[in-house]
Amino acid sequence: MSHIRARSAAVAVVLGAALCACSAGAGGVSPPADAKPGGRDRPVTVTVTPDGEGAAAGKPVVVGAEGGTLSSVTVTDAAGGRLTGRKAAGKASWTSDRKAAPGTTYTVEVRTRTRDGRKVTTRTSFTTAAADRVNKLSLAPGKNTTVGVGQPLSVVFDHPVARKADVEKQLEVTTSNGTEGSWGWVRDHSGKDRVDWRPREYWKAGTEVTLDARLKGTDSGRAGGWFVRDYRTGFTVGARQVVRVDLDRKRLTLERNGKKVREILVSGGTPGGDKRSWKGTAVLMAKEGTINMNSETVGLGDAYDKMVDHSMRLTWSGMYAHAAPWNAAHFGRANKSSGCIGMSDSDAAYFYGQVRVGDPFEIKGADTKGTIAEGNGYGAWNLSWERWRARSALHG
Structure with a gap:
């Protein structure tokens, strides 16, 4: 089995019965000269984007099949991490759930079925451009800790976050009892960008909480840079x-x-x-x-x-x-x-x-300096639920 990349907006691979005889042309790959319309030798053309070396990061991987259907698509990085995805209706295209991360080489294995029922497998790869700037974060509370009923999830970023909505979309909070809560963006006392997740009311004792920050491949903005890894933490709420x-x-x-x-x-x-x-x-x-x-x-x-x-x-x-x-x-x-x-x-x-x-x-x-600010420790409880929820980049 052999394949060829088309150095345009996609990589195209033409698949024959047992061996691919291909000639690359602008925008795609031409079928073999002896292929007959509707005949057994009619090829399947597979396209993969991004393509080549130095490809743009921060976009989903898209695989298309022309002249056949997709049976399966596997996209893995050098460390064995996989980008899952979904096939569209008709099985002519597949799109990854996550975006391609910067500075990463991905191998794409595509299994297709021709219109006359034959199965063909092809493999290709692409490498995304490295990040000019990398953003990192710190999480509170610590992993596998037991905390009080007022403790928020708190994420502090090393660099500014301009694309707050894009980042917030990747932060998934799961609780053992369906606790209602919301993210809210604040300025940390250190001057850094910070986003906290607090419940509408104090946590119920015994609640188990998990945060999956699926940020790898997310761009936080020009001054902040890319996230190149995911984060995960979890904790349990103790007595009230x-x-x-x-x-x-x-x-x-x-x-x-x-x-x-x-x-x-x-x-x-x-x-x-x-x-x-x-x-x-x-x-x-x-x-x-x-x-x-x-x-x-x-x-x-x-x-x-x-x-x-x-x-x-x-x-x-x-x-x-x-x-x-x-x-x-x-x-x-x-x-x-x-x-x-x-x-x-x-x-x-x-x-x-x-x-x-x-x-x-x-x-x-009666005689105090005023109310504790949201970023001066964990002051989110000093805002009403409506005012706190308005600080979300997705719901505000």
């Missing part, structure tokens, strides 16, 4: 825990499954200036243990520089819940911190052991 912080009463209440577990005396941010706390719903981002806190990193000059125990991050801008024994005289009495939610060593140790990443902190108070 909600932390309610009342800065006016200087009280923190931990609730589990709708029941009060413990109330803790706290001291929040000092009223009247830059040391005030944020209000709204924050999501516990990380349990960081004992860390150094330096006021210069959050724009508060030399107000403090100390090691702090049982530190639980709530925002990228530096609001934590943590042990603050130096403020013991103010717990339950006055807000005198530099913006964090402080409590005693013993209460902080207990609380640190009870909460998990993803637990929502619902914070209220």
